[in-house]
Amino acid sequence: QLAEALEHAPNRPVRELDILPAAERTYLLEDLNRTAADYPSDVCVHELFEAQVQRAPDAVAVVHEDETLSYGELNARANRLAHHLIGLGVRPDQPVAICLERSPAMVVGLLAILKAGGAYLPLDPAYPSARLRQVLEDAAPHLLLCDAAGRAALGAEALVDLTVIDLETATPAWAELLASNPDPSALGLTSRHLAYVIYTSGSTGTPKGVMIEHASTVNLLHWSSGVFAESEISRTLFSTSISF
Known part of the structure; x- marks a missing residue:
């Protein structure tokens, strides 16, 4: 040619x-x-989960060591905690930090933050304490969901100005709260509000928080579900915010 x-x-x-x-x-x-494609752009991430709860409430949602949770059980636990967070003043676009080891409680916490209208701020307890404190200082959340590992990783000084909710407590204050889904419209929550804030590696400077809306996350999930087979779903999980 x-x-x-x-x-x-x-x-x-x-x-x-x-x-x-x-x-x-x-x-x-x-x-x-020509990559334009229809997707449910007006739906929040947790509403996709709630739709699956309706379809298969008894199906297994989470397996961790000897513990198994169905979609219905996971949803009920997340809802009770979400109502507690709403009572503590969580509102749309408000970052809520979460620092736990991998466990069913971590999944409950993530869903609860989303259901309450907040944006989860994932903190890996395996990260250096200095890095975690830097993220906390920059994002300035008021609430922290954690376990013993999270407390140890952050250090007592970092917790002074935070309302700390320990998800390992034997008798949680939210145990008897409603198990029903919080109403997004009553919270003023839309798909254009933040779902989470994730921090860059900082390899070329100070780490920066990237703010991701529900609509963008739903778009990614919708695309990946059509691209990857079920046997390849780990590729999606590998690149999601909580695994980052």
């Missing part, structure tokens, strides 16, 4: 030569870039 172009226009600058057939150029630059 290049030789033919040179033959018909020997004096034309190289950068102006047509080196692709018109059909191939259209395919590469136009057809492959």
